[in-house]
Amino acid sequence: MLDLDGVVYVGPDAVPGAADHLAEVRAGGMRLAFITNNASRPPSTVADHLTSLGVQADVGDVVTSAQAAARVLLDRLGPDGRVVLLGGEGLEVALAETGLSVVGPEDDADAVVTGYGPQVVWADIMRASVRIRDGLWWVASNTDLSIPTPYGVAPGHGVLVDTIRRFSGVEPEVAGKPARPLLDETVRRVGGDRPLMVGDRLDTDIEGARNVGIDSLLVLTGVTGLAELVTARPEERPTYVGLDLGALREPQPAPRETGGGWALGGWSGRVVADRLEVDGEGDAGDWWRVVAAAAWSHLDASGTAPSTDDLAPPAAS
Template identity: 65%
Template sequence: MLGSSEVALCRAYDLAMLDLDGVVYVGGDAIEGAAEHLAAARAAGMRLAFVTNNASRSPRTVAEHLADLGVAAEEADVVTSAQAAARLAVDRVGPGTPVVCLGADGLREALHEVGLTPVDVADEAAAIVTGYGPEVRWSEIMRAAVRIRDGLPWIASNTDLTFPASFGIAPGHGVQVEMLRRFSGVDPAVAGKPARPLLDETVRRVGGRRPLMVGDRLDTDIEGARAAGLDSLLVLTGVTGLSELVAAGEGLRPTYLARDLSGLHGEHRAPESTAAGYTLGGWHATAADGALEVVGEGDPDDWWRVVATTAWAHLDGTGTPVRLSGVQAPTR
């Protein structure tokens, strides 16, 4: 169930690890209010780290994009799955070692940064590191598949099945990973969310004794935070909607919930159990006969919190998600 905090999250936690797409921006545009909310959190003493599973762009490129959107960010504030994958590789084979780089420039730069020598897929190497790369040729993927099958240690930057492109939701690196896995019978070591290495690399680089993961995806951001033993804030500006939220199993549930990054400010209260359901801030929700019903009025964030708590209690008790017929979230 949801957690409570009597103080603003930007004061209760000293580091916000922020996913990017769906949290800070959508496509090429900043989410309304994101820059202001992040500036206020930083002014309150919270460190900000921008964490992305995208292994194709360098931290410098990401920081420049954020600055263009009005979000203050330095290169050192950005941590990518390419950097986490490079850390896994150098810990395994040692600096100065040649490794196959099957990906874009962001992955190659990350390998250089830790002292590894990126080489082509046909060259002698101690491991292979893969990441999203739109220019990677099929002939290179075929050669990589054979080398992985024949025993070359494999590290994947992430397993994201989709990637937000200018022309729509496109296949991500996870599609390539699945193909290589099926052909070779080998599971890679994975660096990106929901695996733990990316979050560990973020804390190592940026610091922070009490980090908070902030994301919009249950199956990467929130699941990754839980795997790392970290608290999390789910914002509803990205891919998670009402139907996904109410069906979330135990391992996909956030500590806190808010519509957007304003959730970093102000207290968070958990809904209270009643004889018939849950109540919070003027809202009361029940799941009688499996149908969700919400009555009352108040802060829209409290509506989402009471709905999530009621739905999760029903799911845990019955094994079946609540029915949402006619349920509409309140507007601002």
């Protein structure tokens, strides 16, 4: 189960090597699903974008938080449910697929569903917020506070969720990562044994996998770097760490604990006077695995993450 932005592509461009890596693992028998918290685009648009980047993707390979939100609504309301929609095309398409009826903000309704939609008007937000405060059930596609745009990082749907939450005092039922509905919906739609979540964010992709009880692979082509990795909370720690999607075709050896630290593949790491030190040479992926093991061991024992000043990752071969 592949997150998209920061894993398969960054903005409009493919992550270098991503298309080739995915073609090879697919040829080796892996079933691929592309999942996203972005509820604004329907799966067909996402599949077309991936195809334009050289990544084979059919509509059935894409699962969005809008589809997961629609499933949450359908399971509780049944096909006759009436839903107020605050969001974009992706949510509208997902609701239509389930047969749920979309009604206006003033109409009789069973629920409100919200998602990222740049054309949502403030008057509709106000009316829906009052109805949520007064008891109308609320489902949110996701709580991402930011989204990438051509003009930089911008406020995401999570900002609207926070606004409505603070006004109404109501917590929504969330469909997107790290909540489990999106991953459950992906398994339901795509199938497969031993699901693996592949992502670049600890607080959505990796924590989401842990919430569902499946393995995860953190790739370092997106937002997570050294500072984020060494401070990861237990619920944010991946099963595996790799440089990029090539890690899907590589062994994932575990560091071994030594008398004074952790070692793997020619690297040894330890914390000395609250500073993380790594020496040796070898595969760059093994360096990151040693860093994670040494840092997390220290964090769990002391309650503080080690300093990484002057610690520089090796160049990938």
